[in-house]
Amino acid sequence: MDNRSFSSKVRNIIIYAVVFLLGVMCLLPLWNIVAISFSSGAAVSANKVGLLPIDFTLAAYKKIIGDNQFWRSFGISVIRVFFGVLLNVSLCVLMAYPLTKTKREFKARNIYMNLLIFAMLFNGGMIPSFILVKNLGLLNSIWALILPGALPIFNVILVMNFFLGIPKSLEEAAVIDGSTPIQVLTKILVPCAKPSIATIALFSIVGNWNDFFAGLIYIQKVKNYPIMTYIQSLRVDMQELLRQSTSSAALGNAAELSNKNLNAAKIMVAIIPLLLIYPFLQKYLITGMVMGSVKE
Template identity: 40%
Template sequence: MKTIRSRSDRWFDAVNNVLIAAVGLICLLPFLHVLAKSLSNQASVMGNKITFYPIGMHVEAFRFVFAHTRFFEALQVTLLVTVIGTVLSLTITILAAYPLSKPEFKGRKPILLLYVFSMLFYGGIIPGYILMKALGLLDTIWAMIVPLLVVPFNLFVCKTFFEGIPESIEESAKIDGATNFRILWSIVLPLSLPVIATLGIFYAVGYWNNYFHPLIYISSVDLKPLQLFLYETIANTEELLQEQPDSVRLSMAPEGFRAATVISSIVPILLVYPFLQRYFVTGMTLGSVKG
């Protein structure tokens, strides 16, 4: 049966669509401005003539980023940290959330309180640094992984989702002689693919955007990830260009180089995001209500 909408409902939808489109455009304009700068010639950039479209179509800034900086090395480090960290985080989160989803699990409440406490309070930068040093993880790739291994919020989302799986399914498997690990692997995980995919995206984005821990724990140039590379490149643009030949320095504006560096760092995650957007939307409510 077709629902008849009132005129006020149609006006409400129209206003909402206009507002959403306006907000989307406001969010898009800064990106278009930076992209236009990265593709414009030096004179236009230096003369502040760039708005939201390139002038002169100049790609020297991108060539310089790819050929004369450690962009690809930093990208490899970030990809390695993201892949290893996401796999380990998902594994630990699932193995912790599954027993905590069982009311009969002994010590369940104290452990949950510890996770809640860690969500509310942070030990601080100095204790964290001392811990990393005591563990021998300073200036290693693990210093960018271990601090983010388990996010309590993600664990609670996973736990709540597990609680929504009908107990009768697991009880039937136990009657057939299945162990807890077998039930988790063969029954629970296949039923939990939505929450696993969502948490995987949350963890991957967290590792990809991680800037704070590399800044504190990493000193070797070869181990610096993309976000730290982005900061240092933008902060030291003038010095970097001064070291180049006159033919390179005089053909590229510093602002254009900064813009090209930012766009180059955004593109990898930007290409993946459209395929994963629905998981972000699902993650806003997934596991929030016990079914």
């Protein structure tokens, strides 16, 4: 018993140490970005910045505050996330519910399921997607960023399997009491599936917020860029800054900026919403993933 207890303690110590080291390895790059955002452009260009800022400055953040396009793109991404999450969650729940029925209850179930699996494995590609969005008249609109990914099939399968894990007797009791399918879905299944719904909502938030490629494809005007597309397109033209600098103070400000520290500051500002939202949904993430991915 003593040996087993000692080996168990050693095993736990090793596990905690490995998890701690992995956490530090994930945190260090983010901390380096923070340090770069508060360092001068000269120090960043010389690769002197490690985990602590060098020649501490707020020049990059001051430029962000005065950048109207940054805040416009930030607002576009907020709107995109709001409508994207609302649409993703609604369609996933509405699609998953009928797929939990048997073939006797829903005759076309297997057909729809096969179509979903096929669409998840294969897609038309970038050019057909662009042509479709263009022909629908959605280019340069926020709907071009939302509608092409409105129904994530992986999320549908996740919610469907979670619904299948809910005791069938609950639904049968509600039907006996006179509930309609919509009432069964909204008053029984959805409240029971909160972990799964919170999980797909988190996936949708992160996906819609971090996506920059859709903006490059479907948005042709910089003023309509979402935040990540705008950040990806940012450049600091030092020659232009020096040309516009007419005083020693302006020259000093120009010397404090570089592509690296400006983009690092913009990245930090852009990820703040995700850092604020994640702690509230994290408790549902593991439960939703595990229970939604296993079907008895």
